[in-house]
Amino acid sequence: MSVLRLEQVTCRFDGLVALDNVELSVEAGEIVGLIGPNGAGKTTLVNVVTGAVRGEGPIWFNDKRIDGKRPYQVARLGIARTYQTVQPFPEMSALENVMAAVVFAAGANGIKEAESQAADALSFVGLGDVRHMRASELTLAGRKRLELAKSLAMKPKVLLLDEVNAGLNPAEIDEALALIRRIAEQGVTIIIIEHLMKVVMSLCGRIVVLHHGAKIAEGTPAEISQDERVIDAYLGARYARARAQEAGSNE
Numbered sequence: 001m002s003v004l005r006l007e008q009v010t011c012r013f014d015g016l017v018a019l020d021n022v023e024l025s026v027e028a029g030e031i032v033g034l035i036g037p038n039g040a041g042k043t044t045l046v047n048v049v050t051g052a053v054r055g056e057g058p059i060w061f062n063d064k065r066i067d068g069k070r071p072y073q074v075a076r077l078g079i080a081r082t083y084q085t086v087q088p089f090p091e092m093s094a095l096e097n098v099m100a101a102v103v104f105a106a107g108a109n110g111i112k113e114a115e116s117q118a119a120d121a122l123s124f125v126g127l128g129d130v131r132h133m134r135a136s137e138l139t140l141a142g143r144k145r146l147e148l149a150k151s152l153a154m155k156p157k158v159l160l161l162d163e164v165n166a167g168l169n170p171a172e173i174d175e176a177l178a179l180i181r182r183i184a185e186q187g188v189t190i191i192i193i194e195h196l197m198k199v200v201m202s203l204c205g206r207i208v209v210l211h212h213g214a215k216i217a218e219g220t221p222a223e224i225s226q227d228e229r230v231i232d233a234y235l236g237a238r239y240a241r242a243r244a245q246e247a248g249s250n251e
């Protein structure tokens with residue numbers, strides 16, 4: 001049974017259709033990539049699933065309908081997200097930032113428990129040693145990890161990652177990839193919005209492509225990289241040629 005399912009979900013902003021009858025079904029344990037050109041509706045999909053923006057059409061989390069729920073209710077059911085632009089409370093420590101996320105997702109279970117959950121999440125992402133540092137003093141890679149720790153501390157079953165690798169250098173991206181794989185190994189189902197094709201191709205078992213709010217393709221990385229509509233709308237001919245050359249040189 002799918003853990004998350006969107007049934008013909010539409011989202012309009014005045015005259016603009018940001019999501020157009022999108023069908024999506026994600027199985028437990030999958031890492032699904034969500035790609036498409038700027039403005040395709042990827043972040044809107046995350047916003048609609050997590051209750052930040054109201055759409056039309058049923059969204060199921062296991063056997064529960066979650067469309068219409070508020071963000072904290074969705075978070076408490078077990079769906080966490082990261083934000084494209086990381087915005088920690090700059091003057092608070094990394095630990096305090098994650099504790100705030102724990103309280104948002106779990107309610108007030110006591111400050112000690114929130115602290116211990118937050119410390120575990122920070123260790124998991126490799127920020128255990130700098131947990132008392134102010135968020136504003138962390139590097140971009142550190143703030144991205146902090147963002148991950150905030151969502152992980154909510155103990156999610158489904159995690160929606162919105163461009164967690166943007167702005168990172170190649171070494172930092174490799175580390176982030178390893179971290180995302182470790183999160184998936186914990187049994188967390190992941191949907192990742194990502195512009196770096198190297199990341200999507202190596203991480204995701206399945207890729208969903210949005211264009212002008214509509215799903216134009218869905219398949220394995222190999223299928224998607226050869227799909228004419230995806231090449232036209234997003235990947236471009238140069239990418240397809242490079243892939244074909246790679247395939248040729250591997251023969």
Ligand SMILES: Nc1ncnc2c1ncn2[C@@H]1O[C@H](COP(=O)(O)OP(=O)(O)OP(=O)(O)O)[C@@H](O)[C@H]1O
Pocket residue numbers: 013016018036037038039040041042043044045
């Ligand atoms: N709150 C909003 N109010 C009005 N229009 C919005 C709102 N949020 C998104 N949009 C519009 O909806 C469309 C889809 O935007 P969205 O941010 O979901 O795209 P995206 O695929 O995530 O793009 P990017 O890759 O640039 O982040 C865009 O035209 C955007 O301007």
